[in-house]
Structure formats: C-alpha cells, structure tokens
Amino acid sequence: MTRLTERALGAVLGSAVGDALGAPFEFGPEGAFSARFPCPGYGAEMCGGGGWDPGEATDDTQMAILTAESLVECGGLNLPDVFHRFQRWAAAGPKDIGLQTEAVLTSGDPWDTAAALHFRFNQRAAGNGALMRAAPSAVHFARHGRETTMTAARRLSALTHGDPAAWEGTAALHELIRVALTGADPLTAVPDTLSALDPTHRQRYAVVLSPGWHPDQATEFNGAVWPCLGSAVWALRTTGSYEEAVRAAIDLGGDTDTVAAVTGALAGAVYGLGAIPARWTEPLHVPLPGFAGRVLRARDLARLTERLLGPDEPATAPSAPRP
Numbered sequence: 525m526t527r528l529t530e531r532a533l534g535a536v537l538g539s540a541v542g543d544a545l546g547a548p549f550e551f552g553p554e555g556a557f558s559a560r561f562p563c564p565g566y567g568a569e570m571c572g573g574g575g576w577d578p579g580e581a582t583d584d585t586q587m588a589i590l591t592a593e594s595l596v597e598c599g600g601l602n603l604p605d606v607f608h609r610f611q612r613w614a615a616a617g618p619k620d621i622g623l624q625t626e627a628v629l630t631s632g633d634p635w636d637t638a639a640a641l642h643f644r645f646n647q648r649a650a651g652n653g654a655l656m657r658a659a660p661s662a663v664h665f666a667r668h669g670r671e672t673t674m675t676a677a678r679r680l681s682a683l684t685h686g687d688p689a690a691w692e693g694t695a696a697l698h699e700l701i702r703v704a705l706t707g708a709d710p711l712t713a714v715p716d717t718l719s720a721l722d723p724t725h726r727q728r729y730a731v732v733l734s735p736g737w738h739p740d741q742a743t744e745f746n747g748a749v750w751p752c753l754g755s756a757v758w759a760l761r762t763t764g765s766y767e768e769a770v771r772a773a774i775d776l777g778g779d780t781d782t783v784a785a786v787t788g789a790l791a792g793a794v795y796g797l798g799a800i801p802a803r804w805t806e807p808l809h810v811p812l813p814g815f816a817g818r819v820l821r822a823r824d825l826a827r828l829t830e831r832l833l834g835p836d837e838p839a840t841a842p843s844a845p846r847p
C-alpha cells in the first residue's frame with residue numbers, strides 16, 4: 525500500500541469512525557467522553573447510545589458515502605447526481621439529518637437553486653453540514669491540486685448550504701486534507717490556505733485557525749462552520765495521535781459527531797489508516813437509507829476510497845510488495 529493510499533483510507537475511515545464515536549455524546553457537556561473512558565485504549569468506547577448502535581455512523585458519514593459513490597459512479601463531479609442522491613436519502617427518513625440540509629433537500633426546488641433560495645429567505649446557512657462530508661471529495665480531487673480541490677469543495681457545499689461562509693470553510697478543510705495526503709503538515713499550510721479563501725471570509729477563518737485559538741473562544745455553537753473547523757484544527761494541533769485528536773474533539777461537547785468526523789478526516793489523513801484503532805473500525809457500519817437497505821462496513825469504505833483515488837493508486841494490487 526502506498527503512503528497516499530494509507531492516508532486516503534485514514535481520511536475516509538477516520539472521519540466515519542469519529543462520527544460513530546462522537547454520536548452518542550451529541551449535545552452533551554464538555555469532558556463527557558474522557559469522564560466515561562478515562563484511559564485511552566480501554567476498548568469499549570464505541571459504545572452506542574442516543575438512538576445509535578455501537579459503531580453506527582450518522583448522517584455525516586452517510587452523506588459522505590453518497591458523495592463518494594456519485595464521484596466514483598459518474599467518473600467525476602456531477603452536481604445534479606449528488607443532489608438527487610441526497611434527496612433520495614432524505615426522503616427515506618434517515619435517523620438524523622441537519623435542519624438546514626433537510627429544508628433544502630425537501631423544498632422541491634431544483635438542485636442549482638434550492639440552497640440559494642433557502643439562504644435568501646433564512647439568512648442563516650453557515651452550519652457545519654458540508655464540512656462533515658468532505659473526506660471523499662478531498663481524496664478524489666487531491667491529485668488535481670489546490671485550485672481544483674477548493675473549487676469542487678465550494679460547489680459540493682453549495683448544494684445544501686447557500687451561505688458562502690460555508691463554502692469557504694469547506695474549501696479550507698478540503699485543502700488541509702489535500703496537503704496532509706501529500707505527507708506535508710496541514711498546520712503549516714494554514715496561511716497559504718487562508719490566502720486562497722474569498723477575502724470577504726478570510727479574517728473570520730484566520731481567527732479560528734490561528735495557533736492561539738481555543739474552542740472556548742468560539743462565538744457560536746460548534747454546529748456552525750467556523751468553530752467546527754477551528755475545533756478540528758485545534759484538536760489536531762494540540763494532540764499527537766489520531767486517537768488523542770478524536771478524543772479531544774468529542775470532549776468539547778456540543779455537535780460531537782460532526783466535530784469528531786471533521787477532526788477524524790484531518791487526523792486520519794495525517795496519521796494514516798494504521799493509526800486508527802482496529803477496535804474502532806471493526807464495529808463501524810454505515811446504513812444508507814433509501815438505497816435498498818445497504819449497510820457499508822469498513823472494508824466497503826476502503827474499496828470505495830481506492831476507487832476515489834483512481835486507477836493509479838491500487839491499494840491492494842496482488843503483486844505489490846508489502847512494506
């Protein structure tokens with residue numbers, strides 16, 4: 525397996541694992557995860573609760589997988605196809621769905637105007653719902669470089685989020701994951717990433733991505749795009765492993781599944797699949813409401829990730845020497 529494949533699998537599976545691990549703690553208080561699981565490596569952290577089975581991934585990963593399957597099956601970015609997959613899923617009654625996402629997907633408006641119309645009438649559409657599904661598209665577009673990756677990110681986020689602030693945050697996350705996939709440090713890429721953002725939104729991201737920022741300084745609930753991205757980068761910056769980063773993210777409380785999904789995508793890309801504990805990937809499963817009762821397991825996510833990388837990156841070529 526190449527290092528790129530290792531990191532890509534880390535991003536996609538790392539995000540899904542963070543989501544499933546954080547879901548039972550959603551809207552809970554700070555420190556709830558480490559109060560229950562004080563010793564890293566204890567083993568029972570994939571505990572379920574709050575309506576979720578142990579290892580069950582939520583809407584975050586479900587929407588990520590729908591995006592991934594569209595990219596693979598369409599051979600690239602097909603925005604109406606992604607939107608229609610989201611609509612089909614939303615209509616099937618998933619256990620959870622973001623308020624803003626649900627309003628847009630069930631509005632009956634066309635794919636290219638639904639989110640914009642929702643934003644025009646509500647004026648609040650900067651939730652973290654496009655950040656949480658970023659890992660597959662970041663992996664898919666990484667080989668095309670920064671500009672293509674960030675443009676694709678903005679367009680994918682605009683399917684459900686009409687606020688350009690959400691597009692810019694999603695573009696920033698894609699770029700940080702892309703940098704990590706190359707083996708470079710995404711934290712040192714923050715200034716360049718900020719410079720690639722729309723100037724209107726740059727300053728607000730500069731605040732939450734600065735080395736001195738702490739999630740306690742957030743001016744919004746972490747269901748909003750700015751503190752969610754800032755918290756994920758903070759978790760990566762202040763810890764030394766995938767496991768520690770995800771634990772720190774869930775311990776922030778609030779929108780724990782999404783903050784951990786975003787943190788897991790970044791930390792997974794940095795540390796690679798090998799850093800994600802097998803006791804967390806084994807129970808992982810992703811139901812896909814609206815898609816014939818399919819439930820994806822970790823090995824299915826791995827196969828999908830290999831296809832996202834394209835034909836140049838065979839992860840399990842039988843003749844490839846093992847490291």
Ligand SMILES: [Mg+2]
Nearest residue numbers: 582583584781
């Ligand atoms: Mg969720």
